[in-house]
Amino acid sequence: MKKKLSVLTAMLMTVSAAMPVCTSAVPSQAYFDGMFADCTEIEDIEWLENSFGSAEKVFAKEHEDSNVTVYFVRSMPEYIRFSAPDDTNIEELANRVKTYDERLVFYSRPALGGFPYYSIGVRSDDKLTAKDAKELYRLLEDDVLSFEYHSSRQVFDYASYWHLPAFVADWNTANAEETEQKLSDWLERSGTEARLETESVEGVNYYQIIPDNKLTVTERLDMAHDIVSSTGLMLYGVMPEDTSLSTEEIVDIMNALDGDANCDDKVTVADAVAVLQYIANREKYPMTAQGRFNADMDGNDGLTGDDVRAIQMIDAAIWDET
Numbered sequence: 001m002k003k004k005l006s007v008l009t010a011m012l013m014t015v016s017a018a019m020p021v022c023t024s025a026v027p028s029q030a031y032f033d034g035m036f037a038d039c040t041e042i043e044d045i046e047w048l049e050n051s052f053g054s055a056e057k058v059f060a061k062e063h064e065d066s067n068v069t070v071y072f073v074r075s076m077p078e079y080i081r082f083s084a085p086d087d088t089n090i091e092e093l094a095n096r097v098k099t100y101d102e103r104l105v106f107y108s109r110p111a112l113g114g115f116p117y118y119s120i121g122v123r124s125d126d127k128l129t130a131k132d133a134k135e136l137y138r139l140l141e142d143d144v145l146s147f148e149y150h151s152s153r154q155v156f157d158y159a160s161y162w163h164l165p166a167f168v169a170d171w172n173t174a175n176a177e178e179t180e181q182k183l184s185d186w187l188e189r190s191g192t193e194a195r196l197e198t199e200s201v202e203g204v205n206y207y208q209i210i211p212d213n214k215l216t217v218t219e220r221l222d223m224a225h226d227i228v229s230s231t232g233l234m235l236y237g238v239m240p241e242d243t244s245l246s247t248e249e250i251v252d253i254m255n256a257l258d259g260d261a262n263c264d265d266k267v268t269v270a271d272a273v274a275v276l277q278y279i280a281n282r283e284k285y286p287m288t289a290q291g292r293f294n295a296d297m298d299g300n301d302g303l304t305g306d307d308v309r310a311i312q313m314i315d316a317a318i319w320d321e322t
């Protein structure tokens with residue numbers, strides 16, 4: 001079982017790395033709570049150590065037809081991912097993190113066919129805010145090579161059975177047309193109210209069957225079971241939201257520039273304007289996660305007029321120097 005998990009972990013990491021990052025909003029807590037209403041929550045550290053060390057909760061669901069239990073890992077909504085030189089005393093680093101807040105989970109992934117990395121997160125209803133990430137960076141900055149704050153909400157499956165919901169990745173691109181045909185035939189034949197979307201990212205084809213209505217985990221499993229048994233295709237991957245492959249936002253804390261709201265590597269009056277517009281109408285004038293982090297300068301979480309004033313002061317100081 002354990003060996004199988006590590007293979008799946010590696011595959012999921014590949015999938016995750018290749019996924020396009022889109023900027024749609026992170027689904028609400030209520031959405032995720034509802035999604036797992038018919039699952040059993042399990043407490044097992046073996047599971048929690050998985051999913052990049054960013055698993056927050058694990059749920060299990062037995063599929064009635066196949067009598068197979070599928071495990072779903074829900075990721076922490078926010079976590080820090082960082083890298084450190086080979087000779088770093090990681091245990092000491094972990095202790096420093098615990099000193100900041102003992103509820104924080106410190107996870108280290110050894111360099112197995114890749115590079116080692118470390119993550120910090122919190123498995124509770126508390127948030128690990130961008131401000132916390134900034135504080136933690138101050139604690140660790142002399143010992144790290146990179147330091148990123150991630151906010152996302154994702155669900156992955158760790159199934160002993162790959163017949164999973166509504167998302168297909170076909171690794172053999174030679175079969176792309178055939179796969180697409182099989183899936184659209186299934187859609188038509190079954191009369192399922194859903195659409196098929198395909199996407200090619202770095203030579204890998206992704207297929208999603210996106211239901212018109214939100215489905216429970218059981219309904220998704222039933223649908224997946226039907227797709228697999230009638231098309232012979234392998235399905236895997238659980239996506240929390242219908243249309244987005246990923247909702248992850250990443251802030252590079254190490255290279256952040258205070259006040260640079262529009263992320264053009266300089267602080268000008270345009271940054272103050274960007275924040276003012278965002279405060280007035282965030283739908284019309286959105287800011288990236290990095291921009292919001294850079295602009296949040298007054299020590300209080302969130303963007304307000306005080307942050308705009310702080311940015312204007314930097315801009316004025318630059319003018320004074322030149």
Ligand SMILES: [Ca+2]
Nearest residue numbers: 260262264266
């Ligand atoms: Ca700027």
Ligand SMILES: [Ca+2]
Nearest residue numbers: 296300301302
């Ligand atoms: Ca602020």
